[in-house]
Amino acid sequence: MAHSLTTWIVENVQKSQESTRSTLIKKDPGETMNRTLLKIAQPVFLASLIGLIFLLFRESFATAKIIHLLALISWFAGLFYLPRLFVYHAMTDEQSVDENLKVMEYKLFYYIMTPAMILTLLTGIWMVELWRWSMPGWLHLKLALVLLLLIYHYQCWRHLNLFSRNNNCNSHTYYRLFNEIPTLLLIGIVILVVAKPVL
Numbered sequence: 545m546a547h548s549l550t551t552w553i554v555e556n557v558q559k560s561q562e563s564t565r566s567t568l569i570k571k572d573p574g575e576t577m578n579r580t581l582l583k584i585a586q587p588v589f590l591a592s593l594i595g596l597i598f599l600l601f602r603e604s605f606a607t608a609k610i611i612h613l614l615a616l617i618s619w620f621a622g623l624f625y626l627p628r629l630f631v632y633h634a635m636t637d638e639q640s641v642d643e644n645l646k647v648m649e650y651k652l653f654y655y656i657m658t659p660a661m662i663l664t665l666l667t668g669i670w671m672v673e674l675w676r677w678s679m680p681g682w683l684h685l686k687l688a689l690v691l692l693l694l695i696y697h698y699q700c701w702r703h704l705n706l707f708s709r710n711n712n713c714n715s716h717t718y719y720r721l722f723n724e725i726p727t728l729l730l731i732g733i734v735i736l737v738v739a740k741p742v743l
């Protein structure tokens with residue numbers, strides 16, 4: 545099952561890379577320039593949109609919470625999936641698979657996980673600001689778990705760099721265990737934000 549999933553992922557990434565490569569070969573330098581501009585324009589557009597939403601709805605707790613939930617779901621998609629890719633990466637000896645996994649890991653970390661993490665934190669701070677910085681006990685405990693989550697995110701970045709420099713020495717079993725950590729943190733955080741125990 546895991547093997548066929550990896551094969552499916554790798555085939556799709558290969559197809560997309562081939563199409564990107566052939567596009568780049570066929571297109572003139574102006575076209576390549578447009579792609580670079582697009583790469584810059586997309587995050588600028590997204591940041592402006594979020595900034596605008598913030599300015600328009602800055603007093604709305606519901607808006608902050610909706611974006612908070614959407615952002616943390618995207619962040620967790622990456623926190624769950626990136627270490628899975630590390631498992632496949634630690635199991636492969638094939639150069640083409642290695643190259644494809646490097647691209648997937650890089651894009652997942654830099655294009656999805658990290659922006660989603662920033663948005664989760666910013667919207668969390670937004671809500672606390674709407675509470676005029678009065679933080680109940682459960683929120684302090686939640687923030688301690690969020691700190692652990694940030695350390696985990698940093699560890700993901702370190703492992704990503706190990707793979708990208710061909711320096712990984714950890715086994716796939718190590719990454720399988722590593723993969724369980726965000727689940728435990730998520731369970732703890734959700735219990736705290738829903739039950740709001742008096743601490």
Ligand code: HEM
Binds near residue numbers: 672
């Ligand atoms: C700087 C970091 C964060 C701050 C300051 C923060 C703050 C908050 C606040 C003030 C609320 C509103 C609670 C309420 O409605 O009573 C909230 C909701 C929530 N937060 Fe965070 N948060 C942060 C990060 C996270 C992270 C990393 C997660 C991921 C697990 C998370 C998960 C949730 C969930 C699931 C809710 C919805 C709870 C509900 O509907 O009552 N938060 N957060």
